[in-house]
Amino acid sequence: MDDPVLLTGAGGRVGQAILSRLADEYDWRLLDREPIPEERRHGVPESASFVADVTDDAAVADAVAGCGAVIHLAGDPRPDAPWDSVLANNIDGTQTVFSAAVDAGVEKVAFASSNHAVGAYETDERTPEMYRADDDYRLDGEELPRPSNLYGVSKASGETLGRYYHDHADLDVVCVRIGNLTEGHPPREYERGQAMWLSHRDCAHLFDRCLAADYGYEIVYGISDNDRKYYSIERAKEVLGYDPQDNSAEYTFEGEPKNDPATE
Numbered sequence: 195m196d197d198p199v200l201l202t203g204a205g206g207r208v209g210q211a212i213l214s215r216l217a218d219e220y221d222w223r224l225l226d227r228e229p230i231p232e233e234r235r236h237g238v239p240e241s242a243s244f245v246a247d248v249t250d251d252a253a254v255a256d257a258v259a260g261c262g263a264v265i266h267l268a269g270d271p272r273p274d275a276p277w278d279s280v281l282a283n284n285i286d287g288t289q290t291v292f293s294a295a296v297d298a299g300v301e302k303v304a305f306a307s308s309n310h311a312v313g314a315y316e317t318d319e320r321t322p323e324m325y326r327a328d329d330d331y332r333l334d335g336e337e338l339p340r341p342s343n344l345y346g347v348s349k350a351s352g353e354t355l356g357r358y359y360h361d362h363a364d365l366d367v368v369c370v371r372i373g374n375l376t377e378g379h380p381p382r383e384y385e386r387g388q389a390m391w392l393s394h395r396d397c398a399h400l401f402d403r404c405l406a407a408d409y410g411y412e413i414v415y416g417i418s419d420n421d422r423k424y425y426s427i428e429r430a431k432e433v434l435g436y437d438p439q440d441n442s443a444e445y446t447f448e449g450e451p452k453n454d455p456a457t458e
């Protein structure tokens with residue numbers, strides 16, 4: 195991707211996992227409603243950093259002008275977020291970003307969807323067994339959304355908006371159903387979290403592949419190559435060339451590295 199890439203929500207956790215590792219790889223434009231301090235811009239100049247809300251049509255149009263791709267992360271990430279917030283930040287904001295991307299002639303958008311778009315597949319009958327390495331239950335991205343909560347509804351809506359702009363405006367869209375991003379170790383003492391762990395380096399690599407690969411419309415799961423898993427990463431490997439390096443099985447249940455003599 196030679197053209198500039200707009201990263202919305204750049205100041206947040208996922209944005210920082212990406213930008214801290216890929217700062218030198220792209221001509222970034224950053225957008226966040228909070229000013230991003232210099233140390234979190236990782237060398238991206240302040241002139242390429244937009245302080246704006248993703249529901250602001252004019253501001254988003256300004257930020258995306260001339261870009262070839264967008265990684266759209268900005269939104270309310272709370273699983274218990276109230277409807278008013280997800281309606282504005284996640285649904286309206288995502289429609290604004292897709293629409294502005296089309297108007298600007300952007301080639302591709304990677305959208306941060308969530309495990310919570312499909313959380314209701316985790317039924318009482320299937321859990322906790324489905325979180326374990328010896329269980330072969332898998333979701334692969336072909337299934338219909340079954341949201342856990344209204345936040346999950348907003349993410350399923352974002353996926354559908356992506357489908358709409360792909361079908362009607364020829365925008366290439368990949369929706370990444372991100373699992374649970376934590377830095378340095380998987381979520382501690384949390385089976386579900388360890389089954390959907392996404393390490394920071396695998397996160398950066400996955401979104402790098404979203405910018406480099408060719409696709410039309412895709413839904414993929416964004417998790418590391420955990421032994422425990424109920425999300426297939428085969429589609430991400432096949433279509434995007436995703437090659438994850440991390441695995442929550444390399445850590446104890448408490449989140450300590452197993453190759454650390456202190457924990458053996």
Ligand SMILES: NC(=O)C1=CN([C@@H]2O[C@H](COP(=O)(O)OP(=O)(O)OC[C@H]3O[C@@H](n4cnc5c(N)ncnc54)[C@H](O)[C@@H]3O)[C@@H](O)[C@H]2O)C=CC1
Pocket residue numbers: 202203204205206207208209225226227228246247248249266267268269270271272282283287306307308309371372373374375376
């Ligand atoms: N962290 C995780 O494990 C997961 C995150 N995601 C999704 O990834 C995206 C990023 O999540 P995180 O980095 O964890 O959240 P975060 O809260 O750390 O970062 C979100 C960023 O977006 C900005 N933002 C929020 N609403 C905005 C708006 N209306 N306009 C402009 N900027 C706005 C915030 O200021 C913040 O810097 C979210 O869409 C979230 O739903 C999905 C699954 C898992």
Ligand SMILES: O=C1O[C@H](COP(=O)(O)O)[C@@H](O)[C@H](O)[C@H]1O
Pocket residue numbers: 270271272273308309310372373374375386387
């Ligand atoms: O979508 C998201 O999912 C992760 C994992 O969900 P959890 O309910 O197991 O914590 C969550 O940590 C993150 O904040 C959210 O945006």
